[in-house]
Amino acid sequence: MHYDERTFVMVKPDGVQRGLIGEIISRFEDRGLKLVGAKALTLDEELASEHYSEHQGKDFFDDLIDFITSGPVFAMVWEGKDATRQVRRMVGATDPGEAAPGTIRGDYGLDLGRNVIHASDHEDEGANARETSVFFDDDELLNYEQATDKWRYE
Template identity: 70%
Template structure:
């Protein structure tokens, strides 16, 4: 049995503008993941630079920062067994053209620079915790039990 963990997800400005927040939340809920934190925010320059810090030396860094600060985002924390890997599987590839139908990017994304959603990288140990800490204080995350949890996991 996999370990229960929390992971960070963000509906980016293009997903917000296109009215996809509800559809995206529904997909994670239907999968059995539990929402433990959410906030609709306007990301400022400092937070954007911290969030994309790993790309600071890349030529597309300024475009990333400009895009993510252009309009509000929906920042969320989801919880479940192997949540980071589960979410990344549901999100699809970074390039929507390489994402299979049924994935969030495969269904809603058309362009690499406008791919609707961000999710913590399951191949980068600790990425989920770093990103959660950037966007949420501990007291903004809620401990609770879904009524169907006993039916989700052995």
């Protein structure tokens, strides 16, 4: 059973440094999403600028690039029914002060500039594919069935 809905997620340098990769992966797996791509890397300025291209020219762009290139990140692609919307709900509001308890940012984020995780926006259909392609080649994404798939979906 393969669902075409895939979504890009990245644990930011603060989340990596705080040792939250495993916790974040567990939350998505517990939800029933399937990990189809993952890699640890440190972004250079060119890759970071490509990833955050929609923010170029904004006042906070340089600070955003400085932060996201300050240490390793953990990039992932998750698959499942309505995956992008599910992930966004689990991640919570961009500002951790506004994120609900139980969301990743609500539980682990304390500051807008250190909000632990990035997730593609479900309202921008092109963002998911663009962000995924910035970090992953097609041959780096897996297509496989899990034995538990039949227990997740009708």
